[in-house]
Amino acid sequence: MEILMNTTIFVPGLSHFLVVSALLFSLGVMAVLSRRNVIMVLMGVELILNSANINLIAFSRFTELSLDGQMIGLFVIIIAAAEAAVALAIILNVYNRFNTINLDEINLLKG
Amino acid sequence: MVEQTLHSISLYLPEIVIVVTLCVIIVADLLVKGIKQVAAWIMLAGLFVSGFFVMLQTGTTDSIFYDMAAVDPFAVFFKVLLILTGIFIVLFSMKNTELEEYSTRIGEYYMLFAGMMLGMMMMAGATNLLLMFLALEVTSISSYVLAGYTKKSTRSSEGAMKYIIYGAVSSGIMLYGISLLIGVTASTDIYAINEALNAGTEQTLILNLSVLMIIVGLGFKIAVVPFHFWAPDVYEGSPITIAALLAVASKIAAFALLIRFFSVTFIDSAGLSVTGTWSSIEGIHWDVLLGGMAALAMIVGNLTALRQDNIKRMLAYSSIAHAGYILMGLVILTSEGLTSVMVYLFIYLFMNLGAFYVAILFMNKTGTESIEGYKGFGHRSPLAGVAMTIFLVSLTGLPPTGGFVAKLYIFGAAISAGWIWLVAIAGITTVISLFYYIRVVRNMYFFKPGESDEAITFDTTSKIILFALLIPTLLLGVYFQPVLEFARNSMLMFGF
Numbered sequence: 128m129e130i131l132m133n134t135t136i137f138v139p140g141l142s143h144f145l146v147v148s149a150l151l152f153s154l155g156v157m158a159v160l161s162r163r164n165v166i167m168v169l170m171g172v173e174l175i176l177n178s179a180n181i182n183l184i185a186f187s188r189f190t191e192l193s194l195d196g197q198m199i200g201l202f203v204i205i206i207a208a209a210e211a212a213v214a215l216a217i218i219l220n221v222y223n224r225f226n227t228i229n230l231d232e233i234n235l236l237k238g
Numbered sequence: 239m240v241e242q243t244l245h246s247i248s249l250y251l252p253e254i255v256i257v258v259t260l261c262v263i264i265v266a267d268l269l270v271k272g273i274k275q276v277a278a279w280i281m282l283a284g285l286f287v288s289g290f291f292v293m294l295q296t297g298t299t300d301s302i303f304y305d306m307a308a309v310d311p312f313a314v315f316f317k318v319l320l321i322l323t324g325i326f327i328v329l330f331s332m333k334n335t336e337l338e339e340y341s342t343r344i345g346e347y348y349m350l351f352a353g354m355m356l357g358m359m360m361m362a363g364a365t366n367l368l369l370m371f372l373a374l375e376v377t378s379i380s381s382y383v384l385a386g387y388t389k390k391s392t393r394s395s396e397g398a399m400k401y402i403i404y405g406a407v408s409s410g411i412m413l414y415g416i417s418l419l420i421g422v423t424a425s426t427d428i429y430a431i432n433e434a435l436n437a438g439t440e441q442t443l444i445l446n447l448s449v450l451m452i453i454v455g456l457g458f459k460i461a462v463v464p465f466h467f468w469a470p471d472v473y474e475g476s477p478i479t480i481a482a483l484l485a486v487a488s489k490i491a492a493f494a495l496l497i498r499f500f501s502v503t504f505i506d507s508a509g510l511s512v513t514g515t516w517s518s519i520e521g522i523h524w525d526v527l528l529g530g531m532a533a534l535a536m537i538v539g540n541l542t543a544l545r546q547d548n549i550k551r552m553l554a555y556s557s558i559a560h561a562g563y564i565l566m567g568l569v570i571l572t573s574e575g576l577t578s579v580m581v582y583l584f585i586y587l588f589m590n591l592g593a594f595y596v597a598i599l600f601m602n603k604t605g606t607e608s609i610e611g612y613k614g615f616g617h618r619s620p621l622a623g624v625a626m627t628i629f630l631v632s633l634t635g636l637p638p639t640g641g642f643v644a645k646l647y648i649f650g651a652a653i654s655a656g657w658i659w660l661v662a663i664a665g666i667t668t669v670i671s672l673f674y675y676i677r678v679v680r681n682m683y684f685f686k687p688g689e690s691d692e693a694i695t696f697d698t699t700s701k702i703i704l705f706a707l708l709i710p711t712l713l714l715g716v717y718f719q720p721v722l723e724f725a726r727n728s729m730l731m732f733g734f
Contacts, residue, residue, distance in 0.1 A: 152414055159407050168403055175410035179417040186421035195426050196417075199368050203413060206375045210406055213379055217386050217398045224392045230403075233396050236471040 144185030151178035165218050165228045169211065176207045246302035249309045251291040252317060253359050259284025260352035267345025277348040278332045282325065284352065288359075289321040299730060305427050307363040308731070315580060315728035316362035316494040319587055323487040324355050326591050329703050331479045335602045336388060347387055354380035354483070358491035365502070367416050367426045370495055374412075374459065377491065378405050381484060385476035397475020404458065404468040412455020418448035428502045435503065446521040453528075456499070459492035462561045463534040470542075473554035478601060481550050482594035485557040489564075490583050497568060497576060498731065500524075504571070529569045529660050535562030536667040543674045548607050549597045552674060553590070556633060559671060560586060563664060567648050570655040573729055578647035580725035585632075585640035585714050592629040592707035596622050599704070603694045609678055614687030616679075619694035621701065623682045625708050630675040632711050635668050640714030647722075 151174050158171030180200045187196025218228055225233050247254070262284070263277045270276045292314055299310045307313075328351075331337055337344065357376030364370040382405060386398025420426055422441045423434035439445065457465040473481040504524065539559030546552040564586070567579035599622055600615060601607060616623030632639035645668065652661045696704075714721060 155410070165399065165403065169406070172403075172406040172410050175407070176413060179410070179413040182414065182417035182421060186417070186424075190421060190424045192420060192424045192426075195368075196420065199371075199417075199420070199426070202368065202372060206372070206379075209379055210375070210402075213382050214402045214406065217382065217395070217402055220386060220389050221395045221399045224395045233399065235393055235396050236400070236474050 141185055141189040144181055144189075148178040148181035148185070151175075151181065163230050165221070165230060168230070169214050169218075173207060173211070176203055179203065242304065249295065249298065249300060249302050250307075252288045252295070252321075253356060255284055255288040255291060256352055256356045256359065259288075260349055260356070263345055263349045263352060267349070275332055275344075277345045278328055281348045281352060282328050285321050285324045285328065285355070288355075289318070289325075292317045292321060301365065305429070306366045306369050307360070308365045309363060310731055311728040312498070312731045313363040313494070315724065316490060316583075317359050319490050319583060320355065320358050320362065320487055323483070323490065323587055323591065324351075326595075326703070326707070327351070327479055327483045327487070330482065330595060330598055333602065333700070334477070334479055334598060335605070336477045337479065339390070340388065347384065350380045350384050350387075351483075354384065354487075358487055361491040362494040364495065365428050365498070367420060367428065367431075370499065371409075371413060371416055374455065374492075374495070375409060377488065378409060378459075381480070381488060384480045385472050385484070387480065388477050391475075393475040394477070395475075397472045400475075401468055401472040408455050408458035408465060411451050415448040415451025415455070418444050419452065422448070428499060432503050432505070442521050449524070450522075452499070456492060456496045457531065460489055460496065460561045460565070461558050462531050462565055463538045463558065464531070466535065466538070466558045466561075469558055470546075470551050470554040473557075474548055474551045478550060478594065478598050478607075481554070482591055482598075485553065485594070486587055486590050489557065489561060490587070493564060493568075493579065493583060497579065500568065501571060501576065502731065525569050525571065528565060529657065532562045532565035532569060533660060533663045535559060535565065536664055540667040540671045540674075543671070546674070547609050549609055549612075549678070550607060552609065552678075553593060553597070556671070556675075557590065559667065560590070560633075562667075563645065563648060566652050566657070566660055566664060569660070570651055570657065572651065572655055575648075575651040575655065577722070577725045577729055578644075578651045580728060581647050581718070581721055582644040584721050584725065585644040585711070585718075588707050588710040588714070589629050589632040589639070589641055592625065592704075592711055593633060595704060595707060596626040596629065599696060599700060600694070603696075609681055612678060612681045613685035614682070614691060615694070616682035618687050618691055619696070622694070622696065622704070625704055626682065627679045628708060628711060630678055632715070634672050634675045636672075638712070638715040640711045640718070642715055643718045 155171045155174030155178060158174065159168050162168050162171065180203050183196040183200045186192050187194060221233065222228050227233065259280060263280050266276050266280055295309055295314050301308050337347065354377055357373050357380060360369065360373035361377060364373050382398055382402040385401045386394050388394040419431065422439060422444055423431045425431055425434060454465060461469040473484065536559050539555045539562060543552050543555035543559065546555060564579055564582050567575040567582065628639060632641035635641040635645035649661050649664060
């Protein structure tokens with residue numbers, strides 16, 4: 128066990144974080160592309176933003192970027208909150224007009 | 239440290255004025271009940287004061303707030319354009335039947351408008367990836383709400399929803415790209431990033447990927463193919479004043495950001511040369527990639543515009559095509575190319591706002607957005623009809639209008655840089671664009687108005703605004719030297 132814990136694969140390094148964030152990013156893009164419910168699409172967007180955050184914080188821990196990365200992470204959290212608030216307000220309004228939040232059924236504008 | 243901050247604040251006055259305007263609008267909206275359109279007047283005053291401070295910055299070249307933003311002739315040029323657009327949009331909004339229905343909460347409209355102006359002005363000056371992203375988001379979040387401002391209309395709600403979904407996804411992807419770029423180069427400042435790239439790095443794959451992702455976010459903002467899906471739906475759904483704002487101001491600001499980002503980050507240590515080089519990152523031919531996007535935008539925008547009946551939708555596709563033409567100047571990345579982009583944007587401002595304004599005037603009087611509904615308007619309102627014809631001819635790019643000069647310069651720059659195939663596509667699509675622009679003119683003049691249709695007359699204010707857009711459009715076709723000089727002198731970016 129002792130030997131296992133000390134092998135390089137098991138010591139968390141930059142690449143581990145980057146892999147996690149890449150997975151999270153892919154899951155977010157998947158959610159955006161495959162889900163038809165607007166709320167689910169927004170969850171996907173949150174995943175994308177948070178994957179970027181993991182990247183930034185990992186870079187600030189392991190490279191000479193230092194605290195800049197964490198600072199950007201803070202700003203991103205604020206932006207994500209503002210965006211989510213605006214998006215939910217708009218979706219609520221859409222629900223009041225269309226009685227649905229399925230993207231396929233909201234299609235007055237096309238051409 | 240205090241001195242640096244104070245010095246920065248003295249160079250940041252235009253933006254500060256906009257923030258103060260935003261706050262004053264909120265307070266005035268709550269307290270002042272007697273004066274009509276109080277928010278609009280405050281916004282207008284704020285824009286004029288801010289414009290005055292921008293003018294004071296002419297010739298300054300400085301970096302402020304610890305290299306967060308730059309105050310340079312390049313930023314001043316774009317801020318002037320943005321404030322001009324802002325002033326016109328406020329004037330458009332003051333008399334608009336679409337917005338009158340919501341007159342009790344018009345304060346929100348101007349407040350968000352001020353927020354959007356702030357974001358766009360920050361975009362023009364940002365030299366740090368964090369500030370670039372923040373400015374982009376400030377602009378976007380305000381514009382999402384503005385697109386859905388007429389919330390009783392189903393189309394507006396749908397447009398806003400599509401806008402925020404596409405916008406959030408593309409800015410998320412852009413942020414991921416930024417995080418990779420920051421990580422690989424270990425700096426957030428674009429000059430430092432340029433240095434790190436020139437020093438050479440092994441992470442070519444990640445770098446290419448990150449720049450591609452950043453292009454997604456910026457491409458969305460300028461509405462260039464293949465990131466254009468949102469534009470027609472959002473323009474058609476949102477109030478027409480906001481459609482004009484998105485088509486002109488938001489595009490100008492995004493181009494400022496795009497030009498600054500690419501021309502600072504991508505050039506090699508030799509600086510912005512006459513030939514133009516994209517040599518900092520190996521792997522993808524960035525110029526060919528962007529050239530392809532520009533060509534696609536011209537083709538898709540112009541061909542799809544052919545079969546549109548809604549004037550807003552037609553102008554949306556036309557603005558996609560124009561984004562393609564403008565992007566051509568960036569592809570070349572010579573100082574001549576960038577100058578032609580700036581001249582194009584200057585002229586584009588007047589002609590596109592003009593076309594939108596005539597559409598607004600017709601909509602105020604008759605409520606029609608359909609091009610088929612324009613039949614006989616030329617006879618019913620000779621002035622607006624002639625003005626619309628001139629704006630559309632200018633958008634096509636025929637002499638003696640400003641649009642011709644704009645296209646001439648950008649095509650000339652592209653030819654001298656050797657991009658013959660791109661110019662060929664641009665030329666052919668320009669001819670195609672004539673069909674849909676002239677269709678509006680044909681509908682206005684070649685059909686007699688019905689028996690019951692009365693003449694459409696406008697009040698003096700509308701006429702003055704119309705002439706304020708019409709005269710520059712015509713004048714710039716014959717006397718464009720000052721604009722050219724202005725653009726040439728504004729090429730000086732901080733750090734070169």
